[in-house]
Amino acid sequence: MTETLAHKEIDDTAFARLEHEGRLLNPVLKGLTNKFGRVGFRGELALRFAPKLADEARPPELTCNQVMACATIGHKYLAFFAGYLLSFEHLKDVAEVLSDTLSAGGKYFLFCNNIDLSERYQVPYKGAMFYALPILESTVYNEMLELLYLEKNELKKKDSGGKLDAVADAAIKFDETFDTITYSEGLELMGPVRNPNENRPV
Template identity: 75%
Template sequence: MTATLALPEIDDTALQRLESEGRLLNPLHKALTSKPGRVGFRGELALRFAPKLADEARPPELMCPQAMAIANVGEKDIPFFAGYLLSFEHLKDVAEVLGDGLSATGKYFLFCNNIDLSKKYKVPYGDATFYVLPIDESTVYNELLELLYLEKNDLKKKDTAGKLDAVANAALKFSANFESISYEQGLALMGPVRNPNENRPV
């Protein structure tokens, strides 16, 4: 069953603006987690909206799928965020959408389809630093488990909130000496953008 956030707690977290702007979409979880005072989200983050035509609601032009985030009641920062990007260039969109929810101490992970599979980067953007990693056929969740040395079997019995807590708790302790590059360097290094619809049956 999909958790929904009919909770006053989100109004006092850094996720409130994203929720009010209609950016927290298709949630597997959007509610309090098992940690007191923590709200969690797992779903898709809308990055860019299509122009509205009359009263027609159109799907977003750009999404960050497989997004995961936590926010604590009474705090203005998002301490942990992760998501999938088809192209590295959309790091800028993520940073601008999360905006003042980003902090210098937050742990932010972006798995990009068009960076070298052998490379991992740290990319400063504004006050925040993003860990940028390659992804091919896997999922953000599975890649995070591997990166954070979490055993999938240990999490199997947990519900979605419990899994999110476990990943977030490990992510908050994460540090790595990945190569540091600027956003502009990343744009120069990134590969071609894959067509997400290729090889799909019609």
């Protein structure tokens, strides 16, 4: 697929603004998946940019890592989003950056490094419901497979788009409920932020 074609497809999805703001970084996948009309992204989402010095492009100050997300061409909301955060407090940054791409019916999962390993929460924010979960399986991809009861070996044969489709399809149907807490309550419950270089998910 040509770069222009990929951009044309992204421009007609919920990714358009994020792409134009330069927030979709280090993509492993950015473009059409194997499902008709679906555009997927796997990479990093820039949450906070560093001040620009002259023409020097500096890395963002804050990112949501290991992002898996998908949108449908012609629709303005993200159907599915999952990512890794060092701290629960950055849920607010994710919600504010995604803002107009969030919907009450979307499925949004954030794996946070400072949530008690035995807890899982639902956090309403910006008119959307976020699942705030601890990270146990080292990567968001593995966490999603575990959460959605997907068999890793069955997905191995699929390409990047196929893997994302399988996770997104299962995530969109996900209907388990956890304790609902407010963002403020989550801030009080979260643990200290760990050293990002210690046992860092790769």
